[in-house]
Amino acid sequence: MSEFPFRIVGFDLDGTLVDSALDLAPAVNHALLAAGRDAVSLETTRSLIGGGARRMLERALEVTGGPVEAPHFEDLHAALLEHYTANIAANTRPYEGCLDALDILAGHGCQLAVVTNKAEDLARKLIEELGLTSRFASIMGGDTLGRERAKPAPDMIHETIARCGGGHFAMVGDSTFDVKAAKNASVPAVAFSFGYHDVPPEELGADVLIHHFNELVPALARF
Ligand SMILES: O=C(O)COP(=O)(O)O
Numbered sequence: 021m022s023e024f025p026f027r028i029v030g031f032d033l034d035g036t037l038v039d040s041a042l043d044l045a046p047a048v049n050h051a052l053l054a055a056g057r058d059a060v061s062l063e064t065t066r067s068l069i070g071g072g073a074r075r076m077l078e079r080a081l082e083v084t085g086g087p088v089e090a091p092h093f094e095d096l097h098a099a100l101l102e103h104y105t106a107n108i109a110a111n112t113r114p115y116e117g118c119l120d121a122l123d124i125l126a127g128h129g130c131q132l133a134v135v136t137n138k139a140e141d142l143a144r145k146l147i148e149e150l151g152l153t154s155r156f157a158s159i160m161g162g163d164t165l166g167r168e169r170a171k172p173a174p175d176m177i178h179e180t181i182a183r184c185g186g187g188h189f190a191m192v193g194d195s196t197f198d199v200k201a202a203k204n205a206s207v208p209a210v211a212f213s214f215g216y217h218d219v220p221p222e223e224l225g226a227d228v229l230i231h232h233f234n235e236l237v238p239a240l241a242r243f
Pocket residue numbers: 032033034035068069070071072073076135136137138139195
């Protein structure tokens with residue numbers, strides 16, 4: 021068997037490793053209710069995920085009547101995070117085939133990493149509650165290097181590669197944040213069509229678009 025083309029595989033978290041919309045949506049609606057706004061649908065929430073909780077709330081407010089003043093926003097953000105932290109793994113689960121694919125990649129000698137725009141403490145809490153912590157050599161969140169260096173900036177990818185000791189890296193994600201970060205870091209991007217999209221999946225510009233976790237390892241092996 022020829023050598024696997026990647027030594028490190030970086031995964032986005034929300035909409036890629038795990039389907040977290042069922043826990044994010046009630047947290048968003050909890051904050052919207054506190055703002056006196058209407059709730060948004062699960063589908064709307066899915067389209068707002070990808071840039072971190074702060075951006076998700078900003079966009080939820082935009083689509084329900086417009087922005088609020090800064091101090092009020094901070095209160096709503098805190099309310100969202102409090103609700104989400106308390107319910108972080110209530111309904112969130114890895115996507116079908118995810119754990120098998122991670123096992124196979126580990127069997128190929130790949131180091132696995134999480135590169136998410138979620139705050140690092142929330143990402144670690146969720147990954148721990150799902151029993152996945154030991155699978156990852158590195159977990160970086162959107163605030164780990166500072167928000168201005170979160171995806172789509174290439175910095176988290178560069179830092180993940182460094183933390184994993186260097187080597188060929190592929191980014192696996194679901195949104196423009198992931199694909200742009202990969203392009204900015206000059207690494208290949210694989211996108212999942214089932215995740216949370218701010219644009220139609222075909223327009224993400226990923227090197228490969230796949231539709232199920234069982235397509236991931238073959239897709240990576242073809243690079
Ligand atoms: O929390 C978010 O909005 C983004 O998280 P992700 O980068 O894992 O998709």
